[in-house]
Amino acid sequence: IYILGIESSCDDTSASVICDGAILSNVIANQEVHAQYGGVVPELASRAHQQNIVPVVQQALEQAGIDTSQLNAIAFTKGPGLMGSLLVGTSFAKSLAMGLQIPLIDVNHMQAHILAHFIKDESAKIPPFPFVCLTISGGHTQIVRVNDHFKMEVLGETIDDAVGEAFDKSAKLLGLPYPGGPLIDKYAKLGNPKAYAFTKPKVGKLEFSFSGLKTAILYFLQKQLKENPDFIKENLHDICASIQYTIVEILLDKLKNVVKETGIKHIAIAGGVSANSEIRARLEHAEKYFNWTTYIPKFEYTTDNAAMIAITGYLKYLKNEYADENVTATARLKVTE
Numbered sequence: 001i002y003i004l005g006i007e008s009s010c011d012d013t014s015a016s017v018i019c020d021g022a023i024l025s026n027v028i029a030n031q032e033v034h035a036q037y038g039g040v041v042p043e044l045a046s047r048a049h050q051q052n053i054v055p056v057v058q059q060a061l062e063q064a065g066i067d068t069s070q071l072n073a074i075a076f077t078k079g080p081g082l083m084g085s086l087l088v089g090t091s092f093a094k095s096l097a098m099g100l101q102i103p104l105i106d107v108n109h110m111q112a113h114i115l116a117h118f119i120k121d122e123s124a125k126i127p128p129f130p131f132v133c134l135t136i137s138g139g140h141t142q143i144v145r146v147n148d149h150f151k152m153e154v155l156g157e158t159i160d161d162a163v164g165e166a167f168d169k170s171a172k173l174l175g176l177p178y179p180g181g182p183l184i185d186k187y188a189k190l191g192n193p194k195a196y197a198f199t200k201p202k203v204g205k206l207e208f209s210f211s212g213l214k215t216a217i218l219y220f221l222q223k224q225l226k227e228n229p230d231f232i233k234e235n236l237h238d239i240c241a242s243i244q245y246t247i248v249e250i251l252l253d254k255l256k257n258v259v260k261e262t263g264i265k266h267i268a269i270a271g272g273v274s275a276n277s278e279i280r281a282r283l284e285h286a287e288k289y290f291n292w293t294t295y296i297p298k299f300e301y302t303t304d305n306a307a308m309i310a311i312t313g314y315l316k317y318l319k320n321e322y323a324d325e326n327v328t329a330t331a332r333l334k335v336t337e
């Protein structure tokens with residue numbers, strides 16, 4: 001079974017071809033235009049998707065070595081995301097499915113981040129049900145109990161910013177370009193994580209809050225810069241390492257709480273922040289230290305990609321769950337919908 005997956009929820013245009021659950025191609029066009037604005041500009045994102053979508057899909061088919069007549073279904077991201085961005089992928093997928101007279105499958109982007117764990121790959125461990133997934137992305141921070149592919153329960157989530165935002169906003173305070181998460185990760189490798197201490201938020205056992213951390217970092221930097229205008233330049237590595245250490249500590253504390261509360265020791269991570277080298281290393285350590293079984297996605301399936309849309313489409317295809325012809329993009333969509 002060949003499925004074409006299309007992802008266009010935010011600022012990456014991506015297309016992927018999957019054959020019986022194994023990835024044949026996963027092409028991603030990153031949009032560079034947003035870096036200079038310090039964040040994603042929705043209007044520019046939709047326009048770039050419009051430009052990229054045809055070449056990206058063509059490249060995905062080419063790399064997979066198939067043509068459109070061999071496709072069994074088209075899967076696309078229905079939401080959540082930026083409306084203008086979603087509309088490009090949705091309209092394109094609808095038209096292509098109609099032209100080819102094959103089923104159309106709508107995919108929930110947040111389920112797809114989690115279901116990337118079901119991509120068939122020699123090196124991948126597939127989690128058994130039920131497992132717990134910590135979804136850490138640019139717009140979400142959630143602890144999800146996954147009872148079945150499409151039976152999910154949110155056990156806890158952030159009450160304000162997402163963890164990806166915490167990384168990106170901290171990076172912005174340090175004068176780093178958007179998205180700053182990967183840069184904090186890079187500089188943190190060269191610094192001392194215990195150089196500066198930031199307090200962890202006091203919220204419920206399975207809840208997150210990151211807006212206080214951002215403010216704490218802001219006040220800390222303002223105070224230091226008053227004494228030494230070169231403070232950031234001279235201590236960038238230590239600052240990044242300390243911020244990252246604090247964030248990862250918060251995430252691990254919550255995972256320990258959820259294991260205690262549910263008794264589930266199969267722990268997965270998903271979403272863009274799961275690309276972070278510190279969280280990956282700490283989870284590997286937890287595997288031995290706490291006797292958890294951990295599931296860490298391959299690097300290319302962490303940030304937005306169409307492979308995760310294609311695998312979710314494949315899992316829905318097996319259940320004959322197709323979209324109606326009047327399906328629409330939905331900017332707000334819960335992981336449980």
Ligand code: ATP
Nearest residue numbers: 137138139140164179181182185272273275276304
């Ligand atoms: P959502 O999936 O919630 O709609 P999104 O699709 O915009 O949001 P993703 O693409 O899953 O988010 O993740 C992007 C986020 O991941 C950004 O905030 C980015 O800074 C962060 N990120 C990517 N790599 C790393 C890394 N190595 N360390 C920390 N953060 C990272």
Ligand code: FE
Nearest residue numbers: 109137303304
């Ligand atoms: Fe995402």
